Amino acid sequence: MNMVRLDKQNLDNFIRELSAEYSVYAPGNTGGKTEFIPVESGDEIDFSRTVTDMSPKGIFFPPAEVLFEYDKDGVRAAQTSHRPIAVFGMRSCDARSLVMLDRVFGSAIQMPDDEKFQDPYWKEKYDSSLIFGFACNEPLSTCFCNWFSGGPYNRDGMDVSVVDAGDVYLMEPVSDKGIEIISKLSCLTDASEEDKALLEKMASDAESMMTAPLDVEGLGERLTALFDESIWDEISAKCVNCGACTFSCPTCHCFDMQDEGKGEKGKRVRIWDSCMLPIFTMEASGHNPRALSRDRVRQRVMHKYSYYPENYGEILCTGCGRCVMVCPVNLDIREVLKKFIAYNEQGK
Amino acid sequence: MANPYIPLQMKVQRIETEDPDRTLRTYDLTFVNESEKEAFNYLPGQFCEISILGKGESPFGIASSPTEKDYLRFTVNRTGSVTNDIHYLRNGDIIGMRGPLGNWYPVDDMKGMNVLIVGGGFAFTTLRSLLIYLLDSRDDYKDITVIYGARNPDLFIYKDEIAIWKQRDDIQFHLTIDNPVDGWTDKTGFVPTVTKEVSPGPDNAMAIVCGPPVMIKYTLPVLTELGFPDERIYTSLERRMKCGIGKCGRCNIGSKYICIDGPVFSMAELKNIPETV
Numbered sequence: 001m002n003m004v005r006l007d008k009q010n011l012d013n014f015i016r017e018l019s020a021e022y023s024v025y026a027p028g029n030t031g032g033k034t035e036f037i038p039v040e041s042g043d044e045i046d047f048s049r050t051v052t053d054m055s056p057k058g059i060f061f062p063p064a065e066v067l068f069e070y071d072k073d074g075v076r077a078a079q080t081s082h083r084p085i086a087v088f089g090m091r092s093c094d095a096r097s098l099v100m101l102d103r104v105f106g107s108a109i110q111m112p113d114d115e116k117f118q119d120p121y122w123k124e125k126y127d128s129s130l131i132f133g134f135a136c137n138e139p140l141s142t143c144f145c146n147w148f149s150g151g152p153y154n155r156d157g158m159d160v161s162v163v164d165a166g167d168v169y170l171m172e173p174v175s176d177k178g179i180e181i182i183s184k185l186s187c188l189t190d191a192s193e194e195d196k197a198l199l200e201k202m203a204s205d206a207e208s209m210m211t212a213p214l215d216v217e218g219l220g221e222r223l224t225a226l227f228d229e230s231i232w233d234e235i236s237a238k239c240v241n242c243g244a245c246t247f248s249c250p251t252c253h254c255f256d257m258q259d260e261g262k263g264e265k266g267k268r269v270r271i272w273d274s275c276m277l278p279i280f281t282m283e284a285s286g287h288n289p290r291a292l293s294r295d296r297v298r299q300r301v302m303h304k305y306s307y308y309p310e311n312y313g314e315i316l317c318t319g320c321g322r323c324v325m326v327c328p329v330n331l332d333i334r335e336v337l338k339k340f341i342a343y344n345e346q347g348k
Numbered sequence: 349m350a351n352p353y354i355p356l357q358m359k360v361q362r363i364e365t366e367d368p369d370r371t372l373r374t375y376d377l378t379f380v381n382e383s384e385k386e387a388f389n390y391l392p393g394q395f396c397e398i399s400i401l402g403k404g405e406s407p408f409g410i411a412s413s414p415t416e417k418d419y420l421r422f423t424v425n426r427t428g429s430v431t432n433d434i435h436y437l438r439n440g441d442i443i444g445m446r447g448p449l450g451n452w453y454p455v456d457d458m459k460g461m462n463v464l465i466v467g468g469g470f471a472f473t474t475l476r477s478l479l480i481y482l483l484d485s486r487d488d489y490k491d492i493t494v495i496y497g498a499r500n501p502d503l504f505i506y507k508d509e510i511a512i513w514k515q516r517d518d519i520q521f522h523l524t525i526d527n528p529v530d531g532w533t534d535k536t537g538f539v540p541t542v543t544k545e546v547s548p549g550p551d552n553a554m555a556i557v558c559g560p561p562v563m564i565k566y567t568l569p570v571l572t573e574l575g576f577p578d579e580r581i582y583t584s585l586e587r588r589m590k591c592g593i594g595k596c597g598r599c600n601i602g603s604k605y606i607c608i609d610g611p612v613f614s615m616a617e618l619k620n621i622p623e624t625v
Binding site for chain 2: 077115227255257263284
């Protein structure tokens with residue numbers, strides 16, 4: 001299917017039309033911070049920030065989600081049926097993160113068809129979702145999506161790609177679901193040859209604004225080889241283990257399950273957890289397999305750049321740069337990775 | 349679709365206190381719903397998450413053998429808030445359970461082989477499951493040797509069964525305690541030392557080791573020294589498993605999740621994983 005255009009004046013109509021069938025989420029401003037919020041009109045959308053403060057993972061994997069409720073009669077799964085979700089304005093990095101998370105929540109690599117390993121709460125929301133991606137015309141200094149085969153105009157994980165081209169949004173379907181929705185919506189018109197040429201130029205301009213990528217070929221193996229080296233002490237020395245990187249990260253997905261109840265009534269809630277926190281792996285006996293800050297920093301780095309790639313063939317980082325922005329002690333993951341690569345090349 | 353987070357309802361059928369300090373108790377649970385019992389198939393080495401609603405879940409190795417059809421058995425050390433509440437349970441109480449989770453000891457590969465079982469303290473749970481399973485098809489296996497150690501005589505679990513196993517002439521059963529105690533007639537010394545002393549032959553033999561991390565750490569090299577190849581040494585590891593289905597992210601060692609890739613691993617597998625024991 002061909003490219004279509006949406007006049008920005010028509011954004012409101014577009015969102016309203018989409019809302020008839022979908023619960024629509026888009027970047028919004030919530031008290032000075034930006035995150036993905038449910039919207040019903042175009043006015044509520046805030047595109048002022050290239051990267052939203054909070055990633056969109058919470059739409060499909062909420063910070064707190066009721067798994068079930070219980071009372072004296074037994075346990076009842078939380079009501080999960082709702083309208084399908086459409087997300088408008090998801091950056092390339094974030095759209096890719098959902099593909100990465102789906103590999104974990106959608107199944108287990110060991111038993112891909114076994115329902116016992118499929119997360120019903122994730123699947124119920126993600127499988128029926130519609131992702132309108134949003135290309136980046138002005139990547140930030142913290143952006144490094146191009147390190148990991150991403151890019152400002154990358155379309156992985158999108159159903160429809162959207163480009164801000166001045167007075168119009170240029171849209172192109174990426175998936176079958178995308179083709180279907182584009183053909184259904186009424187406020188779209190066919191794009192011209194000029195539009196296509198413009199989009200190509202904008203894409204190449206955006207890509208040229210990215211800094212040169214680090215060569216991450218073989219990074220996982222390098223990290224494994226350096227597992228016991230003292231470089232981890234050096235890297236983790238300033239980390240305060242606050243977990244801000246993990247909560248802002250679009251691909252971090254560790255969680256805890258906690259019971260909230262009184263007497264015979266209550267619920268079990270899944271909440272975001274963080275491998276940066278000592279209690280994450282603390283056992284009831286007091287034994288902690290990751291007792292030191294170094295152990296925990298190493299776990300996070302290894303999980304993203306070694307363990308997940310070993311299991312799924314792709315690095316678990318989209319280069320969105322949120323961890324770089326939020327870290328209270330300026331621990332920059334890009335510098336960390338550079339150090340590891342340099343350290344190895346010195347033959348240590 | 350099936351929801352792996354919803355616990356099954358189980359009824360406490362029998363409670364047995366294992367030690368004089370009453371920190372170790374064994375629970376036999378039965379299924380409230382018969383259809384769930386039919387669907388529940390497991391092998392020795394697997395574990396379950398036991399729920400005390402309002403408190404949370406903790407993982408426990410299954411101590412019964414699948415050949416014991418009437419109940420699921422768990423032995424619980426009172427150490428945290430969930431286990432504390434479990435210790436307050438009474439017969440007839442209903443609790444939640446998810447499982448079976450994880451993999452199992454290679455019982456099929458053991459057929460026709462000599463089996464060495466090395467255990468320590470209250471980690472003998474899944475080893476009991478394994479031992480009962482092997483004994484229920486005794487002819488399928490050759491020599492069975494068990495080395496079981498505890499800090500002192502009180503801390504062995506399943507004492508009545510141990511007395512019976514020791515009487516049998518088709519099991520070599522060695523008990524050991526850390527330090528001498530008056531009236532103790534079995535072995536004295538740490539499990540690795542006793543393993544060396546008993547010196548079971550590695551030929552056509554499989555070794556299964558489960559116990560506290562420090563016991564595993566010092567027993568594995570002894571088995572290697574005795575000539576057991578890495579592919580025929582298995583151990584069961586433990587972390588703070590939570591979801592049990594490879595999602596929540598806390599029980600990994602390297603790229604493996606103990607809750608789905610384990611808890612049973614061969615030495616050969618562990619050698620490729622950093623930071624295991």
